[in-house]
Amino acid sequence: MAGSTKDSKENLHVVILPYLAFGHMIPFLHLSTSLANSGIRVSFISSPKNIQRLPSPPHHLSHLIQMVQLPLPHVDGLPLGVEASTDVTTMDQSHLKIAYDLWKQPFKHFIEHDTPDWIIHDSTPYWIADIASEFNIPHILFSVYSASVYSFFGPPEYLADPTKYWTSPERLSSSPEWITFPSSVAFPSYEAPYVLAGFFGTNGSGVRDSVRVATSLRSCKAVAIRSCKEYEGQYLDLLEKLFRKPVIPIGLLPPAVPEKRECGGGAGGEEWEATFRWLDEQKPKSVVFAGFGSECKLSKEQLAEIAHGLEHSGLPFIWTLRKPMWAVDDNDALPLGFKARTESKGKVCMGWAPQMEILAHQSIGGSLFHSGWGSIVETLQFGHTLVILPLIMDQSLNASLLVERGLAVEVERAKDGSFERENIARALRKAMVDEEGESVRVRAREMRKIFGDLNLQQDYIDGFVHYLKKGR
Structure with missing residues (x-):
């Protein structure tokens, strides 16, 4: 039942790993709170500066949410103290991804000493596949993007090898062949060349963004989507066919409005x-x-x-x-x-x-x-x-x-x-x-x-919690 807690020995332990962007960390934190509300113990991983800038977990859940600080390794070209994408120019994003990839060893060390039941992660840490396999931990890719966005880019094999389909900007400015129902979801022609180069092209991190997503999709046990059937049911159904594994809508995670107005000091x-x-x-x-x-x-x-x-x-x-x-x-x-x-x-x-x-x-x-x-x-x-x-x-x-x-x-x-x-x-x-x-x-x-239907959104979280407990 939502909001209940069990003895800590019975609690599931889930490790949460978002990318270093606030548009990712915030929904991952909302998910952490929702899971803790259902009695699941959560270890939320980020860098020290980011954890200082993120909202603190609700006081009544502090015994279930551990904010784990892993220092970000130094990388030449990344300014000192920069730990999030908002702090760097578009040109410097690759340096941040290099630092993020160097997190693989510290993250592995944490997993060794506090083995979780699940790892729920972003698409950027493609190296989760190796760690999860070594320690036999099931992992779930959590998408902070909508189902329609993931549907547009297609199956993992087309992400891993763009030459199978994504061969020109024109392909990105029209609905792809696997979306068989009427859909206008596509990039405008002026943006398509930049998406082709930025998402499918090489970058300074040494790993294409599309390959990161493909690797995460192929190795995970399931994909959790911040979405609901009431808004984009057709796209959610399509994703299961494209990914050939469970796709679980976990609701929209609408942020709570504080009961007391927060105006700073x-x-x-x-x-x-x-x-x-x-x-x-x-x-x-x-x-x-x-x-x-x-x-x-x-x-x-x-x-x-x-x-x-x-x-x-x-x-x-x-x-x-x-x-x-x-x-x-x-x-x-x-x-x-x-x-x-x-x-x-x-x-x-x-x-x-x-x-x-x-x-x-x-x-x-x-x-x-x-x-x-x-x-x-x-x-x-x-x-x-x-x-x-x-x-x-x-x-x-x-x-x-x-x-x-x-x-x-x-x-x-x-x-x-x-x-x-x-x-x-x-x-x-x-x-x-x-x-x-x-x-x-x-x-x-x-x-x-x-x-805005909080009961509807809670039903989706309850369904996801059931999946986690059943999968343990």
Whole structure:
């Protein structure tokens, strides 16, 4: 039964190993909490700095969740103190993967001294296959991406050897032959060459990303997907055929909204209290929440177009923004005079933000974001309207499915992928206030019945826990 605990001798012990990206670590941490709630002992592995930056496990589960710090090995070219993908440029990601691969020995040492019943891991540590085989430990690949994304890339043999199918950018910009039902999931033509080179091509780590995924898929006992049948049942069914092993939807892992508002301490806390007072004064469902996460490295030109797009829309907004690497300071990140011109209409919040509390506020009605899967879950659990501007990785695939299902308004772009402020403003107004966007608003509100149904999501976790216990 969910929430119950047993004697520690009877508890399953699961080791959790995400990649060093917050878009991966956070859902792995949500999964850890859900498993601990079901009485499973969890060892969550990450580096010291990342564990300091991650939320602490709930106090009542502290006896079941062990946050294990494994120092990240030094690698030439990786700046000292860098332990997550958000801290490095796109060009330096390979150095981070090299350091991550050097974790194989420390991780193996940990497994030797505290042998778990299961290892649940990301797709990046392809070397889990060797360790799991040596110690005869069953392991599960946990995907933080949607089922439609994994379905698009096909069976493991096509990932291991791209020449079997992924031979050109054109292949990536149309639905692949194994998706036999109607589907618009594909990359736009301007992005396809970069995906072909980045995912299937060689990189500085010495192991292609597609090979990492293929190796993990081939060796694992099952694949757990952060998804549910109510949203993408056809894709989940297809994955079992493509992978030829169990594919287990574990629910959407919607983040919990803290019962008490978290505003931080000191001056920052006072600033957030003022921001929430401003939100309290706005009309219900009238404010746009804008945020592009920690992984998207916006250029100065892109950030300026987003800023002007928010301004030109005329809508009230709250924008959470992390200082870009190219900016000298917080003020340098924004166009000249932007904050002064919009101070009565919008709020720009630099650095940390209590995102779940913002999204839960009654004045928020829509979200402008990159269409990452985690952000889709967070937004639709409140039934907010989606305005999407995909930028990297899986985001374009997510976006194409959302638009196909009438769940989002996508910002129109030029053939080269660039976007302009006028199109951002137009998309925002369509999604939030224009009559032609009413069907999108209705569909988003309907999705709350799935994405915000905590009982439904718990049923999926219960099913996964049953699989783990049966498999022991």
